[in-house]
Amino acid sequence: MSSIAPADAQASQQSSAAIRFHLSLNVANLERSVAFFQAFLGQAVSKLRDDYAKFELENPPLVLSLEPHAASPGGNLNHLGFRLPDSAALVEMQRRLELAGMSTRREEGVECCYARQTKFWVHDPDGNLWEVYTLDDDHLEHRGQGELAATAADDAPADAPALSVWAHRLGEKFPTRLPILDHTVDRINLQGTFNERLERCEQSRRLAELLRVLKPAGEVHLHMLTSNQPLGDQPLRLPGPAAAVQVVPTTAEVLALFVEAGFVDVQLTHLAGSACFHAGDCQLRETRIAAEAPGQATNR
Structure with missing residues (x-):
């Protein structure tokens, strides 16, 4: 994957002042997907590892992460979420959701996605997993164990007959x-x-x-x-x-x-x-x- 260079300088300059929508996708081929989204979004990847990639957009304010796992027949969605600007906003949002009767799970300073984050998780009524987090440190050299990515069955051979x-x-x-x-x-x-x-x-x-x-x-x-x-x-x-x-x-x-x-x-x-x-x-x-x-x- 050496042919694709991450825009580390660009990522370091991006502001954390705004709330950002977060989308994580399972992809069958990380290098191919990074190349596609670089062209599709019109900017370089912000963080690139052998098993993880991230794009950060200012307009719209989006954090898109790619996880190298084949999609299940149910689709490519890994999880969704919002990145908040500070811990006060995180605490307030979690408090509001719990007052509304929603069950959340808090994590302090967890290491995942080559970053250190504080976050909470909540499921919507259809079972989709939402992550709400703040970014404490975006420059870890190891992935961390704070996230067990959703994975699916191995790819079938290209010449295999269609299965139900x-x-x-x-x-x-x-x-x-x-x-x-x-x-x-x-x-x-x-x-x-x-x-x-x-x-x-x-x-x-x-x-x-x-x-x-x-x-x-x-x-x-x-x-x-x-x-x-x-x-x-x-x-x-x-x-x-x-x-x-x-x-x-x-x-x-x-x-x-x-x-x-x-x-x-x-x-x-x-x-x-x-x-x-x-x-x-x-x-x-x-x-x-x-x-x-x-x-x-x-x-x-």
Whole structure:
């Protein structure tokens, strides 16, 4: 990515006096997207790393960040937000929202996106995540762990046939009955679906509904946080978008849940080598699990 030079001097001169709208997008190819937005916005990228890019516009007052993750069928949106000019404005906005009955999560001096920020997070009624923050230091040389970016399934090969895909992510409503005919879906992508606090009967209902719509040998790909041991009653205080996580089951519990529901070839396909977060003595790791509906595959 050396062919694109960040406008560090320009970024350092930009004023923080105005409220700025913030939009974060998941992109499949960071270098290609940076080149596009440089042409589209008519200015150089303000911050560029191997795994992150940021544009800052004066008119309109916008902070656009790009995260290198393929979009899910649900779209490219990572999160939205506002950057406020100072801590007083941040405190006042959080106070106003909480007085209106909204639940917020505060973070002080968190390091993420190669910057140090103070912020709070809030979900809108449709499950979109909003970040409201002030910028304390925009010149860190490391990314920080204050933000767990929303990611999706890996890209399919360019010559792969078109698949029927359904996706769900944590924060979205899971319908009582999916508006899909029986046995018509090739693949289901679940992003944090089982990091929601659910009764066992609701877990079973969701899995039964997935089996109903999947074709024989149709695939489920689950991306979530799991723990190396039971959390018990430990409260979760996870930062950034991970604040939406309500429960973190053990990896073995999730595998057993899919087997008991009737899925076959249930496999742990990825377990992060290091923990994303800690809760007491528990290590919370990024986890990917794959499973199939029973039956023989038909032509897709």
